[in-house]
Structures are given as structure tokens and as C-alpha cells.
Amino acid sequence: MxxxxxxxxxxxxxxxxxxxxxxxxxxxxxxxxxxxxxxxxxxxxxxxxxxxxxxxxxxxxxxxxxxxxxxxxxxxxxxxxxxxxxxxxxxxxxxxxxxxxxxxxxxxxxxxxxxxxxxxxxxxxxxxxxxxxxIELMYDAIPGYSREVAETRMPSGWIPGTQTALLARQLQAMRPGGVFVIAAPPNPYRCPPGPYERAALMAEWFQQHNPAAKVIIADPKDGFVTDQTMMLGWNRLYGFNPPPDYAQKISAGAELKRHADGASGIAWIRGSQGGRVLKVDAKTMRVETEAETIQADVVNVIPPMKAxxxxxxxxxxxxxxxxxxxxxxxxxxxxxxxxxxxxxxxxxxxxxxxxxxxxxxxxxxxxxxxxxxxxxxPEPVWENTCYALAGSQYGLFVADVFRLVDGKIARINGKRFLPLDASANQIRLGARYQQAWLRTFTEDVFA
CATH class of the missing domain: 3.50.50.60 (FAD/NAD(P)-binding domain)
Structure with missing residues (x-):
């Protein structure tokens, strides 16, 4: 790369x-x-x-x-x-x-x-x-959730501010062996790789500070941007076993480790497995999905969004x-x-x-x-690159180029992601790119 x-x-x-x-x-x-x-x-x-x-x-x-x-x-x-x-x-x-x-x-x-x-x-x-x-977060779209609940018990933090600080305090004070649930949003939403990067960063932090803790992603979707490369990182770092269909795709480009069931620090409940959240209860800290009711210690709800x-x-x-x-x-x-x-x-x-x-x-x-x-x-050409981390030293990305095709904005490039067979040095370099991008991008916008 x-x-x-x-x-x-x-x-x-x-x-x-x-x-x-x-x-x-x-x-x-x-x-x-x-x-x-x-x-x-x-x-x-x-x-x-x-x-x-x-x-x-x-x-x-x-x-x-x-x-x-x-x-x-x-x-x-x-x-x-x-x-x-x-x-x-x-x-x-x-x-x-x-x-x-x-x-x-x-x-x-x-x-x-x-x-x-x-x-x-x-x-x-x-x-x-x-x-x-x-964007505006549609707090009331999930029964039991509201702006008040987000600001006091189950923060979103997708628009950074006091909820972000609250979520950090909750996670760092979570009991040993506690459960952190992320309720992922439906499409479309801001920062497509973001919920899954958030899960990875906390899984890494828990490894060091709360090794028995677990991250559960309750997701209404069956896939996400950077899913294969992110799941490969989860597999290598946190003992995650990708679902069979993903395991088959990933194995075509990289070697997957087989971990003991229940050993992973991350669980992903996808939409077809009942991952869509039906309601939350802030008093009992329960999250009800189509598949099950999850008892959590910390809940991060990322609700649907609109303009x-x-x-x-x-x-x-x-x-x-x-x-x-x-x-x-x-x-x-x-x-x-x-x-x-x-x-x-x-x-x-x-x-x-x-x-x-x-x-x-x-x-x-x-x-x-x-x-x-x-x-x-003039007719423009646009690009987008989203850097993400599966761990502090494990970087990945999605990069695209867009043009007008039949009056719509269409992606025109083929290769988009960090290759599954990327070397350890390339993966570490991806993490450095992410940190450098945070600085240079901010300078381009505001300096």
C-alpha cells in the first residue's frame, strides 16, 4: 500500500x-x-x-x-x-x-x-x-430513548459534547466484566465506519483495564463500510470470529484465526440475526432487540439521523x-x-x-x-477517504472517487479498502495516516 x-x-x-x-x-x-x-x-x-x-x-x-x-x-x-x-x-x-x-x-x-x-x-x-x-439525532425514534435519557443515562455522543464526556466517564468506571452495548444506526448516517471503530477502541481499552468486559454491537444492518477489513482486525486483536459468510470472503485474502466460542471481546448482532433495537429501558439498563434482551452496564445509542x-x-x-x-x-x-x-x-x-x-x-x-x-x-470530481482504527496501531481506510453519471453522483474507482493481505507494517502505517490526517485535515479546513 x-x-x-x-x-x-x-x-x-x-x-x-x-x-x-x-x-x-x-x-x-x-x-x-x-x-x-x-x-x-x-x-x-x-x-x-x-x-x-x-x-x-x-x-x-x-x-x-x-x-x-x-x-x-x-x-x-x-x-x-x-x-x-x-x-x-x-x-x-x-x-x-x-x-x-x-x-x-x-x-x-x-x-x-x-x-x-x-x-x-x-x-x-x-x-x-x-x-x-x-445532522439532527432522532432520539425519539427508539422507544424508551429521548434527549433527556441521552444526556443522563444512555449517551449518544455522536454529536460531540457533554454526552461524549459522560460516555467516557461511564466506560472508564464500568464494573469488572461489565457489558458495553452500542446500538448502531440505520443508513444513512454520519461517519459510516464510526460505530465499529468505537467498538474496537473500547475493546482495546478493556483488554488493558477491564479484561473481562465485553462490547456488543446491536445492528439493524447486515454489513457496514470497511466490514471485512475491520472484522479481520477484530479477529486478530480481540478474538472475534466473523460470521460464516464474512469468514469465507475474508479467508480468500487473509488467514483467519479460529477462537473459542465466547472468548471474543466483541460481539456483533447483525440485522438478520435480530440485531435491530426495539426499545431501551434506562432505569434497568436493558436493551431489547429482535433477538434478545441484553442486560448492559453502559449503553451507547446512536439513533437514526436526519438533516x-x-x-x-x-x-x-x-x-x-x-x-x-x-x-x-x-x-x-x-x-x-x-x-x-x-x-x-x-x-x-x-x-x-x-x-x-x-x-x-x-x-x-x-x-x-x-x-x-x-x-x-465546471463539472466536479469528488473524493472521500475515511480512516478508521481497529486498534491504536491497526489502521484501515475506505477511499473513493466520484463523478456525475446520468445526473447522479456515482463511485468510479474499483479498489477501495486496505488490502486483506496488507503487511503488519502497512497496517501500522494506516494508523499513522489516520493520526496525521486528523491534524492536516483540520488545518485545511480552519487554518
């Missing part, structure tokens, strides 16, 4: 996406762009608008004075990082790139007059509006709960002169990930600069 060969083999064409700032600076026309949402998508869009055309007036509207990054946040649970380390400042966007950062809450827009209104009484005119609202409430309030969602967009420039199909990027958008084969939001933001920034100058938006 040589990264240069991998990227060349995938045919990445990012040069056509972001490599022409000097030309755009010379040719671009000034205008006013307001960006709502200071997460990965919104911050990237604000920065790259100014990079492509410094003459643009770019305003970023964000409720919080700093960003708490979700990517890498599961490492708070095993003490590898801290909640404070997840916080990212907007200072560089303002001081280095000239973005006007407004700490306020967007509440409504006047599409006819092209004005965004905020809770603080501001009326912000725009030529183009970019909305990157993120954040702001997207609904601005009239950007459809019956699916997500935001339909024109694929070439992510222009809203609901409201003119508005673009919706990131997790909230309907992006076909592109996953809901920070990497996707970053790529979408760059493409939309390029499109807006061109359109304001009276030129058509």
Missing part, C-alpha cells in the same frame, strides 16, 4: 477542482456570500471562497464561538485525546482569510430579497447562500428528512440561490463524512466564484 500509487490508481482529479485560485483571483467578480454553519463544510466553503476570490465578501454565521470536531472524537472514550483537544477556533478564518465570522443563530431567510435573518436581529444580504447545517432542524426551518428538506440538491453545484432544489452541503445534503453514493463535506465545499466555492463571474460551473 503506497499512498502515491493508490491515489494515482484511483485517478484523482483534484487539480481540476481546487488548483486554479490564481486564475480565479484574476477573473472572478466580487459578490456577497453568506455561509451558515461553521462545521467542516461551512468553514471549508468560507475559506476557499476567499482563497479563490479574495474580493468576495464572505460572512460565516455560526452559533458557537468554536467548533468541536466529531472526527476522532471516539478517542476521548479511551483517553487517547481530550474534549478540549477537539475544540477548533475560527480565528484563522477571520485573521488570515478575511472571513467575517458572526456568532449568531440563523433563523429564517427571505428568498425573494436574498436576506438571511438571525436570532440576534441581523439581516444579512447575499448573492449566494451556502447552508451546511449538519438538522435549521434545514427544515429554512425550507430546504423534502419528505426524506434530507436536502435535495442539484448535483453539479449542490444548489437547493427547494430554494433558489441557496446551496446545501455536507451531511444534510442528498449526495447519492457519497457518504456523510467530513471528507465528503470538505470536497463538496471546495466544489461549491469554485462553482459560485465562476457563476458570479458569469461563467458556468
Amino acid at each position: 503506497r499512498r502515491r500509487d493508490l491515489l494515482q490508481g484511483m485517478g484523482l482529479a483534484l487539480g481540476g477542482l481546487v488548483a486554479a485560485p490564481a486564475v480565479l483571483r484574476a477573473q472572478g467578480a466580487a459578490g456577497r456570500v453568506v455561509v451558515v454553519g461553521g462545521g467542516v463544510g461551512g468553514a471549508t466553503a468560507a475559506k476557499y471562497l476567499k482563497l479563490f476570490n479574495p474580493a468576495l465578501q464572505v460572512t460565516l454565521v455560526e452559533r458557537q464561538p468554536f467548533y468541536v470536531r466529531p472526527y476522532g472524537s471516539s478517542e476521548v472514550l479511551n483517553g487517547h485525546t481530550t474534549m478540549q483537544a477537539l475544540q477548533v477556533s475560527y480565528d484563522a478564518l477571520a485573521s488570515r482569510w478575511g472571513v467575517q465570522v458572526v456568532i449568531d443563530t440563523a433563523t429564517a431567510l427571505d428568498a425573494g430579497r436574498r436576506v438571511l435573518r438571525t436570532a440576534g436581529g441581523r439581516q444579512l444580504p447575499y448573492d449566494r447562500l451556502i447552508v451546511s447545517p449538519g 438538522a432542524r435549521l434545514a427544515v426551518d429554512l425550507g430546504l428538506t423534502d419528505a426524506t428528512g434530507w436536502c435535495p440538491v442539484e448535483r453539479i453545484d449542490f444548489a437547493s432544489q427547494r430554494v433558489p440561490n441557496v446551496h446545501v452541503i455536507g451531511d444534510a445534503s442528498i449526495a447519492d453514493a457519497m457518504p456523510k463524512s467530513g471528507f465528503s463535506a470538505n470536497n463538496q465545499a471546495k466544489a461549491v466555492a469554485r462553482a459560485i466564484v465562476e457563476q458570479l463571474a458569469g461563467r458556468p460551473a
Whole structure:
């Protein structure tokens, strides 16, 4: 696994996406762009608008004075990082790139007059509006679960914050031999490898601090992104025996160990085996699935998701709960002169990930600069890479390239995953890539 060969083999064409700032600076026309949402998508869009055309007036509207990054946040649970380390400042966007950062809450827009209104009484005119609202967790979709339960007894922590810190405290204080249940979400959801990486990181932590403890994943799905490479890691590190159909696939590329039944630190109850969660009881700490009722010590519910409430309030969602967009420039199909990027958008084969939001933001920034100058938006090429850990020194990934095919965003590359026959050095290198990516990606977005 040589990264240069991998990227060349995938045919990445990012040069056509972001490599022409000097030309755009010379040719671009000034205008006013307001960006709502200071997460990965919104911050990237604000920065790259100014990079492509410094003459643009770019305003970023964000409720919080700093960003708490979700990517890498599961490492708070095993003490590898801290909640404070997840916080990212907007200072560089303002001081280095000239973005006007407004700490306020967007509440409504006047599409006819092209004005965004905020809770603080501001009326912000725009030529183009970019909305990157993120996700909302549907706590009430699971009987017995609610926001109050999540904040007191069964934290989700999928949007990092106080629930993440609570979950870390619960796990680190769990009784010897306790049971940690992760209720995985249905598709689509933010960060497809995330629940399974979280399970692995805690299985590794338990090996050192609570060796009799067990992680159980209750899953409504029969598979997940990186499933074969992740299960191979679980097999090698935690005594996990993959289901027979997966064992057959994995064995074609790597040697699997056969472990004694019940010896694994991880159990995966897939959808066809009754893994879908029917209800939870926060008082008794029980999780009822289609197959059985599990008595747990710590429960991490990752509920179904939809576009954040702001997207609904601005009239950007459809019956699916997500935001339909024109694929070439992510222009809203609901409201003119508005673009919706990131997790909230309907992006076909592109996953809901920070990497996707970053790529979408760059493409939309390029499109807006061109359109304001009276030129058509170029057809973009997008990519996504999700790094994940099966252990602190066991890295893996999924990497994809996307183009428009028949008006939809389609994956065009073949090889996607860390090879099953990857060497021990390549696996360790994958873990280093993951840690390096956390730093460089954050710098690309916010610095």
C-alpha cells in the first residue's frame, strides 16, 4: 500500500477542482456570500471562497464561538485525546482569510430579497447562500430513548459534547466484566465506519483495564463500510470470529484465526440475526432487540439521523428528512440561490463524512466564484477517504472517487479498502495516516 500509487490508481482529479485560485483571483467578480454553519463544510466553503476570490465578501454565521470536531472524537472514550483537544477556533478564518465570522443563530431567510435573518436581529444580504447545517439525532425514534435519557443515562455522543464526556466517564468506571452495548444506526448516517471503530477502541481499552468486559454491537444492518477489513482486525486483536459468510470472503485474502466460542471481546448482532433495537429501558439498563434482551452496564445509542432542524426551518428538506440538491453545484432544489452541503445534503453514493463535506465545499466555492463571474460551473470530481482504527496501531481506510453519471453522483474507482493481505507494517502505517490526517485535515479546513 503506497499512498502515491493508490491515489494515482484511483485517478484523482483534484487539480481540476481546487488548483486554479490564481486564475480565479484574476477573473472572478466580487459578490456577497453568506455561509451558515461553521462545521467542516461551512468553514471549508468560507475559506476557499476567499482563497479563490479574495474580493468576495464572505460572512460565516455560526452559533458557537468554536467548533468541536466529531472526527476522532471516539478517542476521548479511551483517553487517547481530550474534549478540549477537539475544540477548533475560527480565528484563522477571520485573521488570515478575511472571513467575517458572526456568532449568531440563523433563523429564517427571505428568498425573494436574498436576506438571511438571525436570532440576534441581523439581516444579512447575499448573492449566494451556502447552508451546511449538519445532522439532527432522532432520539425519539427508539422507544424508551429521548434527549433527556441521552444526556443522563444512555449517551449518544455522536454529536460531540457533554454526552461524549459522560460516555467516557461511564466506560472508564464500568464494573469488572461489565457489558458495553452500542446500538448502531440505520443508513444513512454520519461517519459510516464510526460505530465499529468505537467498538474496537473500547475493546482495546478493556483488554488493558477491564479484561473481562465485553462490547456488543446491536445492528439493524447486515454489513457496514470497511466490514471485512475491520472484522479481520477484530479477529486478530480481540478474538472475534466473523460470521460464516464474512469468514469465507475474508479467508480468500487473509488467514483467519479460529477462537473459542465466547472468548471474543466483541460481539456483533447483525440485522438478520435480530440485531435491530426495539426499545431501551434506562432505569434497568436493558436493551431489547429482535433477538434478545441484553442486560448492559453502559449503553451507547446512536439513533437514526436526519438533516438538522435549521434545514427544515429554512425550507430546504423534502419528505426524506434530507436536502435535495442539484448535483453539479449542490444548489437547493427547494430554494433558489441557496446551496446545501455536507451531511444534510442528498449526495447519492457519497457518504456523510467530513471528507465528503470538505470536497463538496471546495466544489461549491469554485462553482459560485465562476457563476458570479458569469461563467458556468465546471463539472466536479469528488473524493472521500475515511480512516478508521481497529486498534491504536491497526489502521484501515475506505477511499473513493466520484463523478456525475446520468445526473447522479456515482463511485468510479474499483479498489477501495486496505488490502486483506496488507503487511503488519502497512497496517501500522494506516494508523499513522489516520493520526496525521486528523491534524492536516483540520488545518485545511480552519487554518
